[in-house]
Amino acid sequence: MKIPISIAIITKNEEKNIEDALESVKDFEEIVVVDAFSEDRTVEICKNYTDKIYKLEWKGFATQKQFAVEKTTLPWVFILDADERVTEALKMEITEKISNDDFDGYFIPRKNFFLGKWIKHSGWWPDYTLRLFRKDKGKMQIREVHEKVIVNGKVGYVKEPILHYTYQTFEDFIKKMQIYSSYGALELIKKNPSKCKIVLKIFFAPVFTFFKMFFIKLGFLDGLRGFILAFFYSFYSFLKYAKVWEKQWK
Numbered sequence: 001m002k003i004p005i006s007i008a009i010i011t012k013n014e015e016k017n018i019e020d021a022l023e024s025v026k027d028f029e030e031i032v033v034v035d036a037f038s039e040d041r042t043v044e045i046c047k048n049y050t051d052k053i054y055k056l057e058w059k060g061f062a063t064q065k066q067f068a069v070e071k072t073t074l075p076w077v078f079i080l081d082a083d084e085r086v087t088e089a090l091k092m093e094i095t096e097k098i099s100n101d102d103f104d105g106y107f108i109p110r111k112n113f114f115l116g117k118w119i120k121h122s123g124w125w126p127d128y129t130l131r132l133f134r135k136d137k138g139k140m141q142i143r144e145v146h147e148k149v150i151v152n153g154k155v156g157y158v159k160e161p162i163l164h165y166t167y168q169t170f171e172d173f174i175k176k177m178q179i180y181s182s183y184g185a186l187e188l189i190k191k192n193p194s195k196c197k198i199v200l201k202i203f204f205a206p207v208f209t210f211f212k213m214f215f216i217k218l219g220f221l222d223g224l225r226g227f228i229l230a231f232f233y234s235f236y237s238f239l240k241y242a243k244v245w246e247k248q249w250k
Helices: 018-024 042-046 061-071 088-097 170-190 195-216 219-249
Strands: 003-011 028-035 053-055 076-079 105-108 110-114 129-134 138-140 149-151 155-157 162-165
Touching: 003 018, 003 042, 003 061, 003 088, 018 042, 028 042, 028 061, 053 061, 061 076, 061 138, 088 105, 110 219, 129 138, 129 149, 170 219, 195 219
Parallel strands: 003 028, 003 076, 028 053, 105 155, 110 162
Antiparallel strands: 076 129, 105 129, 138 149
16 A cells, blocks of 8 residues: 655756655655756656656745645645655654644654764754645745745654765765855845844854854764864855855945
8 A cells, every 4th residue: 555645855956866765755655746947867767756747947945845745635745855765664653643633744853964974963863854744734934945844733753764865975065055055145135134243143153153063062973074064064154144245245
């Protein structure tokens, strides 16, 4: 029997990741893919797993995901990213969860991997994210970056994690850092920050970010990977605020 949950996935040039993601959810009843006109083999690969593939020009992470959710047809929706995998243990747990009426959505932990290794500290675990929800109770919060699902109802927690194979190379991280820092800057500009605040953030936010990840969140226990992550995230913080200054006052 198929698992009675709709999978919603957004893609853009994800041929390196998408097959493993789809393979991990092929026993779900419905898979909906919204593709932002990929220029690689992403759509070709997706056709091996579903015929519910829609094209939508890129409008931001939240808008793309909400469009995918709206195209699903089952009562329960699970949002999955192309670099994530659903394990057999997680499938068993969420199948059991949706059989009761106690909750309208569930937070699921993510087991994040960096350069091939599970990062157990640095604020990366358990990294709960709300991904499973009743379609009539949940919707995406529309924002430029760090989008999330808002559920109008009770939410619970799942124990088994999603596997998240993020940043498999330094190049992956640097590319995504450029993208996310630009979206983060746009989100900040909407809040109309003062020039003084942004200048202070440029100087002090990177230092605080590094200290928080490496020391407060015990990133040093992740070894060299923990140091690299703290350094990259501090630079991401610098880029985000510097881009606000660039767009507003340079």
